[in-house]
Amino acid sequence: MFPNLNQPAQRPRRSPYNSASRTTAAQIVTMFKHFKFRVFFLLTVGLLAGCGEVEDTRPGQPVKQRQMAFKEIVKSFEPMGVMLRKGTWDAEKFQRMADALATKRDAPWAHFGPDTDYPPSKSTPEVWKQPEQFEKDKKAFLASIDALLTAAQTKDKAQIEKAYDAVHDACKTCHKQFKER
Numbered sequence: 817m818f819p820n821l822n823q824p825a826q827r828p829r830r831s832p833y834n835s836a837s838r839t840t841a842a843q844i845v846t847m848f849k850h851f852k853f854r855v856f857f858l859l860t861v862g863l864l865a866g867c868g869e870v871e872d873t874r875p876g877q878p879v880k881q882r883q884m885a886f887k888e889i890v891k892s893f894e895p896m897g898v899m900l901r902k903g904t905w906d907a908e909k910f911q912r913m914a915d916a917l918a919t920k921r922d923a924p925w926a927h928f929g930p931d932t933d934y935p936p937s938k939s940t941p942e943v944w945k946q947p948e949q950f951e952k953d954k955k956a957f958l959a960s961i962d963a964l965l966t967a968a969q970t971k972d973k974a975q976i977e978k979a980y981d982a983v984h985d986a987c988k989t990c991h992k993q994f995k996e997r
């Protein structure tokens with residue numbers, strides 16, 4: 817009367833074809849779920865990547881152009897500060913870097929045309945509301961680079977440092993009012 821525990825439970829014999837077709841149906845459901853997940857995953861990744869970088873799609877890409885021009889400026893400007901603060905002082909090299917900076921100082925401004933305040937711009941609306949002040953800050957910046965070039969020729973580190981700090985102040989003064997942080 818007791819079931820024989822040593823005897824495996826009787827299973828109905830399945831046709832291999834039936835069994836295969838059941839598995840296939842289950843697999844299709846699983847594949848579909850995975851597919852949906854993958855589409856969702858890819859969309860999410862795409863959206864996240866898109867958040868950081870809004871593409872400038874306007875003809876001529878004025879916003880991208882001016883941002884690239886500022887990036888070029890900072891590429892010259894930053895190593896000069898590094899050299900002054902903690903690098904090996906090399907007056908000749910500094911002079912070459914100052915010359916390189918001077919060649920880049922005029923690049924951004926032509927790309928601040930009317931009606932170019934749109935994403936991905938980091939400019940404040942003030943650029944277009946206070947054009948005289950923007951122009952004034954720009955001129956002060958250009959003049960500060962003239963002074964830096966003059967100082968670089970003296971090869972006197974103390975004078976050069978002062979001139980470098982003045983350029984830095986000119987960047988900061990303009991950014992305070994005209995660049996979003």
Ligand code: HEC
Nearest residue numbers: 883886887890893937938939953954957986987990994995
């Ligand atoms: C007369 C104003 C002005 C001066 C001077 C100025 N900037 Fe800017 N800068 C801006 C504005 C406005 C933006 C925002 C541009 C935009 O995204 O539309 C900007 C953006 C930048 C950016 C960001 C670029 C990007 O890809 O988003 C960097 C870096 C930068 N400036 C560095 C500098 C440095 C370094 C100096 C000085 C050596 C300097 N700027 C001087 C106005 C100025």
